[in-house]
Amino acid sequence: MTRAALIVATLAALAATVAAALHLSPALLAWPAALAAFAIAAAAGSSALALGGRDDLREPRHERGPSRLDPLPDDIVTRGVFGRVWLYALGAFAVLGAVPFLALARKPAPRGTAWAAGARLVDVDGRPLRADDVAVGGVETVFPEQHVGAPESATLLIRLQDDALRTRPDRIGWAPRGNVAYSKICTHAGCPVAIYRHESYQLYCPCHQSVFDVLDAARPLSGPATRALPQLALDVDAAGFLIARGDFTEPVGPDDWWRTA
Amino acid sequence: MMVRRIGRFFDDRLGSDSAVRFFAAKIYPDHWSFYFGEFALYAFGLLVATGIWLTFVYDDSPARAYASVVALSRDAPVGYLMRQVHHWSAVTFVAAILVHMARIFFTAAFRKPREINWVVGILLLVLASLTGFTGYSLPNDVLSGTGLRIADSVLLSVPFAGPWAADVFTGGGYPGPLLLSHLYTIHVYYLPMTIAVLLSAHLGMVVYQKHTQFVPEPAHVVGRRFWPDYALRMLAALGATVAVILALAGTFEINPIEQFGEYRDFIVPNPAAPDWYAAFLDGALRLGPAFEPRIVGHPIPAIFWPGVVMPSIVLAVVIGWPWIDAFVTRDARKHDVLVAPSGAPWRVGAGVALIVAGFVLTLAASDDLQSRTLHVSVTALVTFYRWALPFASLGAGAIAAVLARNVGSRVKRRRSEPERVVTLRRNARGGFDEERPSST
Numbered sequence: 001m002t003r004a005a006l007i008v009a010t011l012a013a014l015a016a017t018v019a020a021a022l023h024l025s026p027a028l029l030a031w032p033a034a035l036a037a038f039a040i041a042a043a044a045g046s047s048a049l050a051l052g053g054r055d056d057l058r059e060p061r062h063e064r065g066p067s068r069l070d071p072l073p074d075d076i077v078t079r080g081v082f083g084r085v086w087l088y089a090l091g092a093f094a095v096l097g098a099v100p101f102l103a104l105a106r107k108p109a110p111r112g113t114a115w116a117a118g119a120r121l122v123d124v125d126g127r128p129l130r131a132d133d134v135a136v137g138g139v140e141t142v143f144p145e146q147h148v149g150a151p152e153s154a155t156l157l158i159r160l161q162d163d164a165l166r167t168r169p170d171r172i173g174w175a176p177r178g179n180v181a182y183s184k185i186c187t188h189a190g191c192p193v194a195i196y197r198h199e200s201y202q203l204y205c206p207c208h209q210s211v212f213d214v215l216d217a218a219r220p221l222s223g224p225a226t227r228a229l230p231q232l233a234l235d236v237d238a239a240g241f242l243i244a245r246g247d248f249t250e251p252v253g254p255d256d257w258w259r260t261a
Numbered sequence: 262m263m264v265r266r267i268g269r270f271f272d273d274r275l276g277s278d279s280a281v282r283f284f285a286a287k288i289y290p291d292h293w294s295f296y297f298g299e300f301a302l303y304a305f306g307l308l309v310a311t312g313i314w315l316t317f318v319y320d321d322s323p324a325r326a327y328a329s330v331v332a333l334s335r336d337a338p339v340g341y342l343m344r345q346v347h348h349w350s351a352v353t354f355v356a357a358i359l360v361h362m363a364r365i366f367f368t369a370a371f372r373k374p375r376e377i378n379w380v381v382g383i384l385l386l387v388l389a390s391l392t393g394f395t396g397y398s399l400p401n402d403v404l405s406g407t408g409l410r411i412a413d414s415v416l417l418s419v420p421f422a423g424p425w426a427a428d429v430f431t432g433g434g435y436p437g438p439l440l441l442s443h444l445y446t447i448h449v450y451y452l453p454m455t456i457a458v459l460l461s462a463h464l465g466m467v468v469y470q471k472h473t474q475f476v477p478e479p480a481h482v483v484g485r486r487f488w489p490d491y492a493l494r495m496l497a498a499l500g501a502t503v504a505v506i507l508a509l510a511g512t513f514e515i516n517p518i519e520q521f522g523e524y525r526d527f528i529v530p531n532p533a534a535p536d537w538y539a540a541f542l543d544g545a546l547r548l549g550p551a552f553e554p555r556i557v558g559h560p561i562p563a564i565f566w567p568g569v570v571m572p573s574i575v576l577a578v579v580i581g582w583p584w585i586d587a588f589v590t591r592d593a594r595k596h597d598v599l600v601a602p603s604g605a606p607w608r609v610g611a612g613v614a615l616i617v618a619g620f621v622l623t624l625a626a627s628d629d630l631q632s633r634t635l636h637v638s639v640t641a642l643v644t645f646y647r648w649a650l651p652f653a654s655l656g657a658g659a660i661a662a663v664l665a666r667n668v669g670s671r672v673k674r675r676r677s678e679p680e681r682v683v684t685l686r687r688n689a690r691g692g693f694d695e696e697r698p699s700s701t
Contacts, residue, residue, distance in 0.1 A: 019338070026338040026345065030511020034504045041500025048493035058481040059288040061471055061597055064374060105425035111434055124527075141527055151434050154527030184527055189414040189546065189564055190435065191407055192529040206531040207411060208547045209629055209639045222640050224546065226553040226563050253435075255553065255562040256417040256424040 001046045009039035110259075113153040113183075113252055115232060119144035121157060121181070121242040128241045131177045134159040139196040141184060144244065152252050154184040154192060155232055156203065157242070158214055164201070166216050174233040179242055181232040182218045185253040186210060188225040203229065227255065285488035290474035294364045296498050301357035301389075302464075303502040304350045305456065311347040312449065319399065321445040323438065327523040330400040334519060345510035351393045352515070353506055355538045358386045366612050368599040369586070370473045376583035378466045381459050383580050388456050390538055395448040397516070397536055401441060404516075406524025408535045409444075410435060411546070415568035420561055436526065473599050482597075532629050544625030545571055548647055575615075603669035606662040614658030621650050 015032035120128045121142040134140050134157055142157045143150060160178040167175070174180070182203070186193050191207035196214070202221065203212040210223030218229035230252055233245035251259050272278040318340060320329035333340040362382060365371055371379035394412070398405045413435050416427045431437025476483040485491050521530055535543050549567030553560055578585070586608065587593055602609050624631075625646040632639045684696040 023338055026342045027511045029338050029342055030345075030507050034507035034511065036504075037500045037507060038504035039500075041497045041504060044493045044496035044500060048490060048497060051490055051493070053485065053490055055291050055485050056476075056483055057288050057486060058478075058483055059471075060481055061479070064470055104429045105422075106428065108424050108428035108433070149525060149527070151436065151526060189411040191410060192527050194529045194531065206529050206629065207407065208543075209643070220551065223643075224549050224551050224563050224567075226551045254414040254417055254564065255560045256427075257420045257559045257561070258424050259560060260558045 002043045002050070005039045005043035005046065009036045009043065012036035012039060107258060111152055111251065111253065113247055114144045114147035114150035115153060115155075115244045115247045116144065117244065117246040118237070119147075119244045120237070121145075121155075121234070121244065122148060124148060129157065130240050131179055131236050131242055134179065136161055136178065137198040139198070142181065152183075152185055155181050156184045156193065156196065157181050158196060160201070160214070164215060168217055171217070171231060171233070173235075174231060174245070176234055176236050176242070179234055180214065181234055181244075182212070182214070182229040183232070183248060183252045184229075186225060187220075187227040187229060187254060188223070190254050193229065285486070287468070287487045288482045288484045289487060289491045290472050290476065290482060290484035291491070291494070292475060294368070295472070297357050297361035297364055299495060299498045300502050301354055301361055302460070303499045304354040304357055304506065305460070306499075307350040307503065307506060308347060308354060309453065311343050311350065312453070314343050315347060316449060319445070321399070321441045323401065323436065323441050326399065326401040326441050327518070330402075331519055342510060345515060346506060347396075348515045349506050349510045351389075351396060352536070352538075353502070353509075355386070355389050355393055358382075358389055359538075362386060363612065363616070366582070367602040367609060368473075368475075369596070369605060369608065370599055371583045371586070372596045373583070373587065373593065374470060374595050375466075375473070378463060378470070379583050380580055381463050381466070383576070385456060385459050385463065387576070388452055388459070392448060392452040392456065393536060394539055395444045395452065398444055399441065399448060400516075400518045401524050402518035402521040403524045403528050404518070404521045404530045406436070406526075407529055408539070409440070410526065411543070414562075415546075415564055418562040418565040419569055420556070420559065420565075436524070471597070473597055475599050475601070477598050479597050532627065534627055534630075537623065540626040541619045541622035542568065542572065544622035544628075544646070547628060548622070548625050548643060548650065579615075601669075601672070603665045603672055606665040606669060609665040610658040610662030612658075613661035614654040617657040618650060618654035621646060621653055 012032040012035040016029055016036060019029040019032060122128050122145045123140055123142060126145070126148050128145060129140065129142065136159050138159050140157045142155050143153055147153060158180050160175075160180060162178045164178065165175055165180055182193075184192050184194070186205045186207065188205065188208055188210050191205050193203045193205045193210075193212065195204040195206060196202075197204060201214040203214055203218060204210075205223070205225070208224050210225035211221040212218040212225070212229055213221050217231060220226060220228060230248040230250040232248055235243050235245050237243045268278065268281070315333075318329060318333045320326055330344070334344060335341075365379065365382065394408075398409045413427055413431065416430070417423050419426070428434075430440070430443055432439025432443070471482050472484075474483055516536075522528070534540060545567035546564060549563060549571075551563050552566065553563045555561070589607070590605075625643075628639055628642040628646065631637070632642055685693045686696055688694050
């Protein structure tokens, strides 16, 4: 049995080598290799069983501590000048070690986006968009021109019927001809809020299922998000293309301790 | 013979024969449930072996990381298999550690004097999960990149220091220029080195303190010699682990990043779900309350509660379990003999409750999929899981405790019944007479 298993292991290992050399499929490489390993297991197992032997051999357990002989004298442990010197030395080295790491940390700059006043809205292929390019009920991921893929800048452009939006007083004129734009970065954990359900005017995050109300300033309706998606103020330039009036007025993405806006 | 001559060479210089004799003759208790830790050990060996191979082809620059992993899978079956074996080994590693830990827990092997090794074991589980997560993120595909973004948000949510640490980690913003390079160093160096050191301590303590056993004989270790008996069993376990992982890797594709595409922060895979051992955290993020209080103007993001506070509490309870257990049982003595799970129903209940809680959170991490197949709203499922978390785990714990107590009392009854000895004696007529013990 053992000998047969070892022969199988050798042959299977050779077969795996051949499979690797000939660039055969991963499965044809894996299975002979697995067979080789299994044959080794079988050989070892059958040898172990062939030993028979007893499983009731005994060896005394020795008591491991507490040490009864010669407990450590007090002055070795903490007392006197030794304790103080070592304590201070350890503290000093700990500080010396920690300071360079603490020095690495700097208060992160506010995470601005690439949006600026006058920046045209372009789709992911870099094509600028006019006010009528997105049909009513449609949605498009947009970036500022020249900045496709810029971090934190992904924005959703959603086209609504002209009077559907419940515009807040401080946001009048932000959504020309029913084009409303919200940050695509979820305020919960930073996932892209990728799903738009146009029949219910809801944005939906596939990571943790936060739902935002497109008609009401992207306010969170359900799920773990606590903050609305920031809205990008839009305008139309002389050539008829959609532009941003400036960067987002609120921070984009998840909150943190230093974000006290 | 060659082996003898080599042995003599070392013995002349180091006196190594006495150590060889000591370790070869050392007795180890044998039981099928003692092998889970070994499976984890061998999975770690496979991880190191395949991981070293993978470092020769992986490129940690943000622009080329994804392409280097795709090319590795495309160019040769060996490369594809190496990555598959590596990932399957990681999954096996974490799973084996969890089962091993359950065995230790339910047989109370963590009791004095082995509390230190229990803590080391928990640290190894945490490190194994972190190594798995950092490795999973290295291909820079859109699935792992999304998971990493969530992890970054969790780190950001830590009051005061979180944003600073996150900034150092990513090199500024997200994804950040240094993110992959930092992940790579952490994944191939800091974490595995720490695992190797703690693993040595873990095994060293088992040798030094000696293994626990079921045989109720506290004064002795009862089992088999290491050489050749236990060594052959270990080789068999090693071969079996390697065979199973290779067969899985060659049969079931895991993490097919070619199908996901490269990470871009405006694309998200739908459904988005992490590796199974991180899923309970994702589930917790889904169930967590939309609660964002402010402390003197500073926000504490909602994600902080399920993402940092909950896991910290669970970890603290698990690490402190040997002391909690000693307090509850009012038992501060040393133990080398294991108890069967039925011997301590309340402990079975506590363990089962924790496992079921983890299971509920893991299920919650795919509530979007369940919503689609069951035609129930996600909100309803979230409400359901929020109630299920305490009630299902406590209920299951109570049921498990009652079952364990029934088994326990049956075992006890069987043990307390006197053995019925019937002696047959040949009589003069050629038949048999029964002789019953006089006491009954």
